[in-house]
Amino acid sequence: MYNSNNKFDVIIVGGGHAGIEAAVASAKMKKKTLLITSNIDTIGQMSCNPAIGGIGKSHLVKEIDALNGIMAIATDYSGINFKILNKSKGPAVRSTRAQTDRELYKKTIKYILSKQKNLLFFQQEVKKIIIKNYQVTGIITKNNDIINAKVIILTTGTFLNGKIYIGLNNQYHGGRINDSSSKELANFLNEELPLTKGRLKTGTPPRIDKRSINFSKLEVQYSDIPLPCFSFIGNSKQHPKQLPCYITYTNKNTHQIIIDNITKSPMYSGLITSKGPRYCPSLEDKIIRFPNREKHQIFLEPEGIFNSEIYPNGISTSFPYNIQLSIIKSIKGLENACITRLGYAVEYDFYDPRGLKPTMESKFIKRLFFAGQINGTTGYEEAAVQGLIAGLNAALLIDNKKQWFPLRNQAYMGVLIDDLCTLGTKEPYRMFTSRAEHRLLLRENNADIRLTKIGYKLGLVNDIRWQKFNEKLNNIEKLYQKIKNFNINYDNKIKIKKLNSLLKSPIKEKLNGISLLKRSEINHKNLIELKIFDFNIKNIEVIEYIETELKYKGYIKRQLELIKKQKKNENILIPIDIKFNDIRSLSNEAKDKFYFYKPYTLGQASRIPGITPADVSILLIYLLKKKREIA
Structure with a gap:
């Protein structure tokens, strides 16, 4: 099947989160697409915490969904604990987070991919890219198979020259535990292409058998009610059984164990010299960098409904086994805990993203695209965004159509891509709401309104999603008119009394629904609970969108005027x-x-x-x- 006469439009190398979205985007754009990976069974694998979203990251997931990517949909079908973070803060920084069932997420991804037209899979390692006159023409596999293509997208994650560390005496090549690293492709890229290489590090904590944990000592965290959703076309009925997460903390004893054994950590013995993610530091880093902190929070998160393992979020480490076990047992609730898998650190090659166009295509090699951790990012969401943009632009390039990439004022995607391609990175890049200067415009709840129309015009968004999107717009307009036409008279003493209990200054004139929602002391929940609004609101997301637009209308207008000046x-x-x-x-x-x-x-x-x-x-x-x- 795979020979010199067989030609694909697009070949994606790597089956992680970047590769998945790149493959789906390319195939949806009707391009003959091949996803090649060293192990088909690990497509969609969550190498670290099985969780999606969080501060800033959830905005990326919503934007992927608005452009008809699949990360949000897979999360809705596999999420076992859903939370809205920053609920007490403004709408610009509220973020959805879901703990997912690791296996269910992977199965959902593979099911969606298996149903995608124009997409094929091949299990094989790639050792070279074929380049003629500074333009890619195909790949060569480890078995010396030649597969031709018009575009190549590299989404190799942590596998390029990946090296795993557990203690000082246990180190070996691998991109992930139990998976070998891609050394031949790394050597080819380093020796044959004019690319600037760097080295980064990431890590993961040990896993714990949940049967050995005393949960009665711990703080419990249940899913939010009502259950949030990630996809704009999803609903909470798609969610599987919900499980609680738990909170515990390190203590002085934990910290002393780390201090006493710090020279046994590969990071502090000189074995690892590359930088890790600043905002997701190892436990060793936390204790050394913040010596005055008496405790650090740890989230104990389930890995799945039928999985007995717990992910202790917050204690990533590369200490040897005996020290990892001592650290675990020093923590409240984990005194009798059993480790099922060891934590480890992994070093890997990445390439300076300043060598990329914002379309994710190399500035030096035509039709060669890069997406994900190979560009210096960290996180499933950041990788998936780059994959989607690369897959989209690969298809547009083949069709000789104008390529597209989001701007900083259009999407968090645009912020991420601009940061990478303009400034590069010296540490694993992670998305935060603070990186976006126009974040009031780039909210979770308007990602589809910002991007779905663009996706439809580009050919990414199908008719089903487009129809649902237009239904949402119609619902927004209908509800806006209802609110606008709703009036509360001063004569209605019962409603006035209810409202005055919420207001700083009492109502002295006739008000409509728009005027009410603009007031900072009042929100739509108040008006519904107190039965001020006498009409049924089925879709809470619609009224939340309207309320945000009304309350922040002045700020939004000023940001739009500033963007208009800069846009020229x-x-x-x-x-x-x-x-x-x-x-x-x-x-x-x-x-x-x-x-x-x-x-x-x-x-x-x-x-x-x-x-x-x-x-x-x-x-x-x-x-x-x-x-x-x-x-």
């Missing part, structure tokens, strides 16, 4: 072969920075550290002059 020159493309030295008015410092960062657009150039508005103006004038000369 944001997307002006900078030729890859531009000679910055020819721009005489530019300072030498600016020229050096432009050569180093290789900005793809004028917007990217403006966000390079140390670049001034004057530098951007000079560059703009030069580009416009060149454009007139060509015309």
Whole structure:
């Protein structure tokens, strides 16, 4: 089947979260797609915590869903504990998080992929990419099979030269426990391609047998009621059985064990020199970096409905077995705990994402795309976003259509891609709401309103999702008109009395529903509970969207005006072969920075550290002059 006469449109190398979304996007764009991975059984594997979402990350999942990706759908069918984080804060930073059943998530992903037209799978390791005249034409597998393709997308995760560490004397090559690393492909990329390589590190905690835990000593956390959903076309009936999570803490004894044995950690013995994720540090890092903290929170999270293992979120470590066990047993509720799997650290190769266009295509090798941890990110959600954008643009490139990537003011996707491609990263990149300067516009609850229409025009969104999206828009408009036409008269003393109990200043005039919802002291839940609104609201998400738009209308308007001013020159493309030295008015410092960062657009150039508005103006004038000369 796989020979020199067999040609695919797109080949995706790697079956992790980036590879999955890339494959689905490419196939939905009607491209003959091959997903090649060293082990088909691990497609959709959650290598670390089986959880989706969280602060900032959930916005990415919602955006993937708005563009018809599958991460949110799979989470709704496998989530066993759903929470809304930051509920007491503003709508811009509220985030959904779901603990999932590890096996059920993987099975759901594989089922969806198996039903996807235009998508085939092949279990084999890739050792080389075929490149002619700086353009990819195919791949060579470990068995020397040649498979031709128009586009290659690399989504290799932690497998490129991956090396696993458990203690000082237990280290071996692997991209994940029980999975070998991809050394031949890594060597090819390092030796044959003009790419800037780096080395990063991540880790995972030991797993614990839940039968050995004394849960009666621990704080319990149940799912929120009503149960949240991730997908805009999902519902809570799709969720499986819900299980509680638990909270415990490290203590002074735990910390002393770590301090006494710190030289036995690969990270503090000099064995590991690469950087790990700053916002998801190992337990060793926590104790050394924060010596005055008396305790650190640990979430004990179930790995599945029929799984006896617990994931202790917050104690990632690479200590040897005996020290890992001592640490575990020093923690409240875990005094008699049994470890089922050891925690470990893994080092792996990544490539400077500044060598990519915002479409995820290499600036140096045509039709070669990179997505996921190979670009220096960490997290399932960050990887999946890049995969979707790469798969989409691979298809558009093949069709000779204009490629698309989200801007910073359109999506968290845009923030992530712009951060990577403009600034690069020296540590595993993780998404946070604080990274987005327009986060009031980029909320969870409007991801579909921001992106689904774009996805439909591009060919990613199918008719079923498009119809449901338009039904939502109609429901929003109908409910808005109902609220607008709803009036409460001062004569209605019962309702007035209820309202005044919530307000800082009493009502003295006739008010409609819009005026009520604009007030900071009142929310839609108050009005429903007190039966102020006398109409049935079936879809809470719809009224939540309307309320947010009303309450923050002034702020939203100001952000939109600012974006409008910035937008004029944001997307002006900078030729890859531009000679910055020819721009005489530019300072030498600016020229050096432009050569180093290789900005793809004028917007990217403006966000390079140390670049001034004057530098951007000079560059703009030069580009416009060149454009007139060509015309």
